[in-house]
Amino acid sequence: MTELQWRRQWKPDLSACPWKPLPISKVQADTADCFLVKSKFHDDFYEFLMTDMVHFWYERLSGAALKRRVMELNPSIEAPMSKILDQIRQSLESPGKETRLTVRTSDDKVVLEIESHLAGMPFLYSFKAAGAPENMARDHLTVPLMAMVGELYRQQQELFRLLAAKDRQIDDYKAQGARLYRKVLETAPFDEVAFQNSMITSKGFEEEVKTFGEKAFTSCGQELYREITTRGLGYSARRSKRIAKMAWWVRMNPRVPQA
Amino acid sequence: MTELQWRRQWKPDLSACPWKPLPISKVQADTADCFLVKSKFHDDFYEFLMTDMVHFWYERLSGAALKRRVMELNPSIEAPMSKILDQIRQSLESPGKETRLTVRTSDDKVVLEIESHLAGMPFLYSFKAAGAPENMARDHLTVPLMAMVGELYRQQQELFRLLAAKDRQIDDYKAQGARLYRKVLETAPFDEVAFQNSMITSKGFEEEVKTFGEKAFTSCGQELYREITTRGLGYSARRSKRIAKMAWWVRMNPRVPQA
Numbered sequence: 104m105t106e107l108q109w110r111r112q113w114k115p116d117l118s119a120c121p122w123k124p125l126p127i128s129k130v131q132a133d134t135a136d137c138f139l140v141k142s143k144f145h146d147d148f149y150e151f152l153m154t155d156m157v158h159f160w161y162e163r164l165s166g167a168a169l170k171r172r173v174m175e176l177n178p179s180i181e182a183p184m185s186k187i188l189d190q191i192r193q194s195l196e197s198p199g200k201e202t203r204l205t206v207r208t209s210d211d212k213v214v215l216e217i218e219s220h221l222a223g224m225p226f227l228y229s230f231k232a233a234g235a236p237e238n239m240a241r242d243h244l245t246v247p248l249m250a251m252v253g254e255l256y257r258q259q260q261e262l263f264r265l266l267a268a269k270d271r272q273i274d275d276y277k278a279q280g281a282r283l284y285r286k287v288l289e290t291a292p293f294d295e296v297a298f299q300n301s302m303i304t305s306k307g308f309e310e311e312v313k314t315f316g317e318k319a320f321t322s323c324g325q326e327l328y329r330e331i332t333t334r335g336l337g338y339s340a341r342r343s344k345r346i347a348k349m350a351w352w353v354r355m356n357p358r359v360p361q362a
Numbered sequence: 363m364t365e366l367q368w369r370r371q372w373k374p375d376l377s378a379c380p381w382k383p384l385p386i387s388k389v390q391a392d393t394a395d396c397f398l399v400k401s402k403f404h405d406d407f408y409e410f411l412m413t414d415m416v417h418f419w420y421e422r423l424s425g426a427a428l429k430r431r432v433m434e435l436n437p438s439i440e441a442p443m444s445k446i447l448d449q450i451r452q453s454l455e456s457p458g459k460e461t462r463l464t465v466r467t468s469d470d471k472v473v474l475e476i477e478s479h480l481a482g483m484p485f486l487y488s489f490k491a492a493g494a495p496e497n498m499a500r501d502h503l504t505v506p507l508m509a510m511v512g513e514l515y516r517q518q519q520e521l522f523r524l525l526a527a528k529d530r531q532i533d534d535y536k537a538q539g540a541r542l543y544r545k546v547l548e549t550a551p552f553d554e555v556a557f558q559n560s561m562i563t564s565k566g567f568e569e570e571v572k573t574f575g576e577k578a579f580t581s582c583g584q585e586l587y588r589e590i591t592t593r594g595l596g597y598s599a600r601r602s603k604r605i606a607k608m609a610w611w612v613r614m615n616p617r618v619p620q621a
Contacts, residue, residue: 156500240499241415248507249575255514256582257570258561262521265552269528272547276532281540288531293524299582302517303589311516312593316508323515323558330562334571 117143117150118243118332121325123196124317125153125215127204137317138206140215141243144192147184151230152243153213159240160213160232176227187221191228194219243332250331251324266293376402376409377502377591380584382455383576384412384474386463396576397465399474400502403451406443410489411502412472418499419472419491435486446480450487453478502591509590510583525552 125138143150148165164172173180173187180187194202194217203218215230270292283289302308311318320328384397402409407424423431432439432446439446453461453476462477474489529551542548561567570577579587 156504157497238416244504245415245507246574248504248511249578250571250573251575252507252510252514252578252583253573253575254561254567254570255511255518256577256580257566258518258557259514259521259582261561262518262525262557265525265549266521266528268547268549269525269532269552272532272542272549273528273535275542275544275547276535276540279540279543281535281538283531283534284538285534288527288534290524290527290531293528298517298521299585302513302520303586307516308513308589309593311513312509312590314509314512315505316510316512318515319508319511321515323518324511326558327562330567331571334568 115143115333117141117152119329121328122244122320123325124320125204125206126198127206137315139244139320140195142192142195144188147188149188149191151215151232152235152239153215153230153232154240154244155208158208158211158213159235159243161235161239162230162232173228176229177225180221180224180226182221190219190221190226191217194226194228195230247328247331248319251319251327254327254331263293263295269293374402374592376400376411378588380587381503381579382584383579384463384465385457386465396574398503398579399454401451401454403447406447408447408450410474410491411494411498412474412489412491413499413503414467417467417472418494418502420494420498421489421491432487435488436484439480439483439485441480449478449480449485450476453485453487454489506587506590507578510578510586513586513590522552522554528552 120141120143122139122141125140138153138155140153151162153160201220205216207214211234213232217228219226379400379402381398381400384399397412397414399412410421412419457463460479464475466473470493472491476487478485
């Protein structure tokens with residue numbers, strides 16, 4: 104397959120969808136764990152993955168089964184399936200004030216109930232996810248997180264390099280006797296070690312640790328996650344036990360089309 | 363307990379020990395998964411945690427059981443237990459050229475065999491770890507990784523701020539007509555969006571994704587991991603279902619003693 108053919112056939116899948124913290128209501132948040140969810144909605148099916156960071160639950164539902172569940176919960180509904188799927192997606196991904204999400208976990212299952220409104224009428228839906236295949240935790244969370252950390256360190260090295268370059272430019276001006284007009288703009292020469300130390304001892308570090316990483320999947324993090332997993336496309340499907348030989352898909356697919 | 367009392371009693375535990383890629387021999391690396399290990403050696407016991415990113419295996423061995431295993435594998439050994447534990451630790455943490463590590467996994471167990479030399483004599487040891495308690499993956503890998511990502515984004519914001527400050531200083535010099543003596547030192551004004559884009563499209567990004575995050579636990583990453591898990595001390599022990607109320611230990615222990 105040529106790269107062009109491959110690009111044409113490629114469709115973003117669940118891997119490339121970023122995690123989001125589940126916005127369950129505050130009342131429930133006090134009595135339950137925090138959850139991350141990710142989902143991918145297609146024309147007539149969806150994939151849904153949810154975790155409390157210990158368990159991973161997965162559901163893929165399509166066609167007749169999906170229709171049946173919608174009818175059971177909303178006997179008088181008459182909207183086309185595409186509109187219903189869109190409603191479910193919206194309730195999950197950007198729930199409005201009227202949307203209520205409730206989580207019930209039991210043993211190896213999780214039920215996420217959605218109460219919302221469709222065209223002014225109450226609309227109910229339940230995701231019913233069972234234990235995910237054991238490698239989904241690795242492929243969707245652990246390995247992408249490790250890659251994000253690796254990449255963020257690489258970006259940090261580049262930023263250190265840029266700061267050093269600016270300091271050399273400033274030194275050149277100073278060597279020629281240039282003086283600041285606005286003294287307040289004077290900066291201290293950048294020092295990597297001092298920077299790392301000051302970050303770790305700052306108030307902000309305490310604040311960050313307090314959140315237990317819930318900011319890992321805010322806007323920047325989601326974008327980086329998407330980039331990494333998009334490049335890593337096929338990682339899980341093509342992964343054999345021979346991890347050391349696994350990098351071939353990167354060489355085969357030097358540039359992956361963007362979603 | 364006052365903070366001083368708490369500081370005196372506090373001992374670094376397995377949580378605060380960073381992960382390391384297991385340096386198994388190249389021959390085996392071709393036919394096996396990559397592994398991460400972490401361990402904590404005390405006076406007469408050790409804790410050992412290992413993962414292939416899907417499974418987590420744990421062993422805590424002490425006293426008589428530890429002695430028995432050492433004697434079985436090395437019938438003629440006469441060294442004191444502290445020296446033997448030190449030998450095991452060194453073979454695992456900084457194996458020399460003569461040290462050979464072999465991994466055998468089966469179902470719910472993993473055996474890590476170490477062949478090395480103690481005082482010129484062959485020395486054998488086997489870690490035998492069974493499936494770890496289910497929350498160890500979260501407490502030792504998932505949540506610390508998420509916190510690392512969150513913290514690295516915070517550090518990145520600070521670096522962006524520093525670069526902008528240097529640009530303002532440079533602008534001030536220029537506004538006064540200062541010229542570079544060495545033209546080659548000229549830098550472009552820093553632009554966050556352009557920076558993010560250039561990083562994601564760079565050759566280095568491909569290289570980074572190729573490693574599947576194995577650089578997450580190199581020197582910088584290990585230090586950050588240690589800081590985060592040290593502050594997060596008691597996270598798992600004191601964690602109740604009410605994650606929203608969990609941050610109290612940070613407020614209670616504003617500064618945690620360093621290892």
